[in-house]
Amino acid sequence: MKYCINPNCSEPENPDGELFCLSCSSQLLLAGRYWGVKLLRTRTIDDEGHVCWTFEASEQGARRILKTFQGNDPWLLSRFRREAEILCQLRHPGLPRVEPEGFFRFTPKDSSETLHCLVMELIDGINLLEWLEKRGNRPIGQDEERIALDWLQQLADILAHVHDRGFFHRDVKPSNIMLSCRGPLVLIDFGEARDLTPEDVTTVYTKGYAAPEQYKGGADLRSDWFGLGRTFVHLLTGTDPNELVDPQTGALIWRDKTTVSEALQDLVDELMAPSPDHRPENGQQILSRLEIIGKRLPKLPAPARVLEEPDSSGAGSSGSPSSGSPSSRARNGSSGAGSKAPNRPGVARSGIAAAAALALFAGGIYYAVNRPEQKKEPDSPVEQVENVMDKAMDKDSCPTQTEDNLSCGEEILLTSRLNPSAKKEGVKAFAKGKYDRAAELLYKARQKDPSDPEIAIYLNNARIAKEAAYTIAVVVPIADSTSSAEEVLRGVAQAQDEINKNNQGIRLRVLIADDGNDKTQAKNIADRIAVAANVIATIGHFSSSVTEAVADRYKERGLVLISPTSTSVYLSELGENNQFFFRTVQSDRVTAQALVEYLKKNQHGKAAVFYNAGADYSLSLRNEFGSRFRGELEVAEEFDWYSPAFDLNTYLGYMRQYGDIAMVLLPDSSTRTAAIEAISQAKSEGYAIVGGDSLYIPELKRDIAEKVVVAVPWESGCHKTSDFYKGAAKLWQTLDMSWRAALAYDAVAVVTAALEQQPQSRFELQQTLLEKDFQASGATGLIEFEDNGDRSNGAIELVQVTKQSDESYDFQPIQCSPANN
Known part of the structure; x- marks a missing residue:
């Protein structure tokens, strides 16, 4: 279901698949990336009737919280903006994440009132006030004191992170602390937060938790420690601090209502000392005290x-x-x-x-x-066979079934090629287990068609069919984009050929799979690969949306997945929760930054962005480009191919109004043709045109695309002296190698580097990749990974469609990176 966020909509619930509300015609896709799911609550936030609505939203399947506020009250709007600005600058497991694009404005259909919107990470769980109520307000006692120590440790660390970055919260209390379903605490509601400036601050407080100086408008970071102390008084006594104040003296009488150690009581009292000068100066002081207290407590055995x-x-x-x-x-x-x-x-x-x-x-x-x-090691529903590495070394372990979109030699998947008869006969021999004969025929087939990567892979598989070998799977979109699939296969085939010839003891068998770039087919392929005991790693999938759809299926079976082509930034978040996912290609953040720097360098101050909101890759690149371009430059227009109202001629008319404006094309594979049409129609306008790596295709090497600039992770023209380029030219008898081949080669290099450590299971292979000092050397240089599986090094190169001396057109490098050498 899709939910319309228009406050005046009479029937906000809409079926999936709708782009516009069936009741009020307001747009349902917000900021090109968010969908409303359901209304969670409506809250009046002042005496003048201003309302804040909170919705559950989704972004590419991930659950989000969407807050909306309608009105022009400067103070309320500044609070709303401040929460967005602060959380955008903070990155900590104990804080909800907000991306730069998470704060935006939305005007419903036929409305003059603008909604101010803030999207943040949804924290599944309950706040500590609710947690206490669910216990019947039973306080944390002596037998649970380590809970208090752990929570205090977490919150001190979170607040120290906030303070170190120049902010303080000003409203620390149990209802603003979430106990997430994953376990850790999360500090929420930064609407009252502000930066650490010396001048007086607005008088904002919650009675019972606010420090004395807050009542006078003089708060600073130490005011957060006071709120933290009062929070723990509530947790340790089960009583609201307002009910513990002596009406005669105003003192807080609480220590006789708790059973925790005196050392912890003393620390809590110091946190809420009346004078800020008598409170801890920073989080490290609190953490040091907690460590001492923890050592004095009796140790409790932890059950398995x-x-x-x-x-x-x-x-x-x-x-x-x-x-x-x-x-x-x-x-x-x-x-x-x-x-x-x-x-x-x-x-x-x-x-x-x-x-x-x-x-x-x-x-x-x-x-x-x-x-x-x-x-x-991950448990398996299928007899746990996937964790035994000796299964991966089985001989003669290719599948025998045909027409299943899987093959390591028993059938032809690249059916659109003019396959020579020797290839067809070689595949038949392979299927019958006549590997020597298959190798002879496939060798002849390579003489006929040396650029066919499928022949090269099957030939190597036939040559080692009776030897112990590791099997890797490579999943490509043959049915959807044969040329891109072949490029990936060339990189894998070249790596396999080099490994099998180097006589270092490692042999690689390659299983090719065609997922058609279709999520349903990809899930089926992933399930079949993941349960195959002999497969020790998978290279793929191709598009970001398909990779995201299948990643958890590999995780469930403990199988490493390495994508050489999926660049969406949404996969960075996926990698934080799926430690079996890695990628050798840089994320869209790096590509977007390279495009922005190119336009700035060439003094293009305005841009019109074409993208597909229905594709993860395109939407991700659009969002990253926008967040980096805004500021001194302007994204003047954005046009969505996914919209049913898309009209190229109308949009080109809009662009003419700006004069000097750059055209930024960010298609996915399904909208490449539309992008080329836009280039053709805009040629006579003289616009500077730039695009993402999806435009690195043979179809762009035409006169209509002359001077179009494309950002890619690797360009062959920059690396003609590299071993990879020389090896590719010899193996394929062509000088035209794509970035997809180079990054696929790198993915196999990563697996090979891990295998050199002799892992004993899939799990140990994954653990090797997680080592801080893990490195592999490939076509694009040194390969290292971030915490979330993203490529931590490498760079983007720029190519331009240029007319050659023979009147043909080709990609010519205009910016090479030494990082890729």
Whole structure:
């Protein structure tokens, strides 16, 4: 269901698939990326009747919170804006995320009133006031003191992060602290927050939690410590602080109503000292005190069902003490001396956190405090075969079924090519298990058609069919975009050929799969690959939306997925929760920045952006471009190919009004033809035209596209002296290699580098990739990964369609990067 956010709409609920409200005709897709899902609450926020609406929203399937405010009251609007501005600048697991595009304005159909909108991360869970009420206001007592220590530790760390970046919250209280379903606490509601300036601040407070100086408008960061102290008085006594004030003296009488240690009581009293000078100066002082208090408390054993520690004595266990195994170097779940810090979220912070989890479990609430999910090898519904690496070394393990969009030699998937007879006969021999004969025929086929990557892969598979070899799968969109699929396969085939010839003991068998760039077909392919015991890693998928749709299916089976072509920034967030996903291509953030810098350098101050709101890749690149272009430059117009009202001639007319304006084309594979049509129609206008890497296609090498600039992760013209380029020219007998081939080559290089560490399971292969010092060398240089699986290095290069000496047109590099050498 899609929900219309127009406050005056009489029937806001709309069926899926609608772009405009059936009742009021207001647009349902907000800012090109958000859909309303349902109204959560309506709140009147002042005596003048100003209303704030809160909705659940979705963004590419991810749940979000959408706040809307209607009105022009300067003070209320400034609060609304401030929450967006502050949260955009803060990045911490204990704070809701807001992207730069998350604050926008929306005008409903036929309305003169503008809605101010703020989208942020949805935190599943309950606030601490609700948590206390669900316990019948039973306070945190002596037997649960480690819960209090852990929560106080988390909140001190969150507030220290806020303070270090020049802000303070001003409204710390139980109802503004969420206990998320994932376990950690999250501090919310930054509408009252402000920057740390010396002048007096507006008098904003919640009675019972506000520091004395806040009543006088003189708050600073130490006022947050006061609110934190009062919050813990409430949690430790089960009573609102307002009810604990002595009416005669005004003193807070609370210590006789709690059973926690005197040391913790003393710290809470210091937090809420009447004078700011007597409170802790910073979060580190609080954290140090908490560590001391924690050491004095009796230790509680943690049951396996809460923390799920792996068996460290079993062969192949991720807890094996062997110094040579990848698991001893894994950065997630390492706990021994000398182990590296975790690279991604998911590891218990301390003994305080562990005991807090135990105490809450015992209290009837399962509270997973960053439990070390990755320390235990993933269970499999299919006899756990996917975690045994010796299965990956089985001989003669290719599938025998045909017409299933999967093949390592038994059938032809690239059916649109003029396949020579030797290839057809070679495939038949392969299917019958006559591998020597298949190799002979496929060798002849390569002489006939040396540019066919499918022949090269099947030839290598036939040559090693009777040898022990690792099997990797590569998933490409053959039915949707054969040329792009072949480019990816060339990169994989070249890497396989080099590995199998280097006589270093590793042999690679490649299983090709065609997902047609279709989510349903891709899910079926992913399920079949993931349960295949011999497959140790997957290269793919192609488009960002398909990759996002299938990533969790690989995670469930403990199979690493490495995409060489999926660039959407939404996958960065996916990678934070899926530690089996990596990509060798840079995200759209890097591409967008390169396009912006090019336009700025060439003094183009305005841009008209064409994009497809129905495609993750296109929408992601559009959002990133907009966030980086706005400021000193202007995105004057945005035109959505996905809209049923799209009309190219009308939009070109709009562009003429601006004179000097750049055309920015960000198509996905389904709108490339529309992008080329836009280029053709706009040629006579003399616009500067730039585009994303999806436009790096043979169809653009035409006179109509002369001078069009495209941003790509790698350009062959910049690297003619590299080993990869020389090897490609020799193997394919062509000088025309694409960035897709280079990044696919890199994906195989990543797997090979991990295999050199001799992992004993899929899980250990993944743990090797998670190591902080993991590196691989490939076509684009050194390959390293961020915490969320994003490529941490590499750069973007620019090419321009240029007329050649023979009157043909080709991509010519105009900006090369030494980072890719």
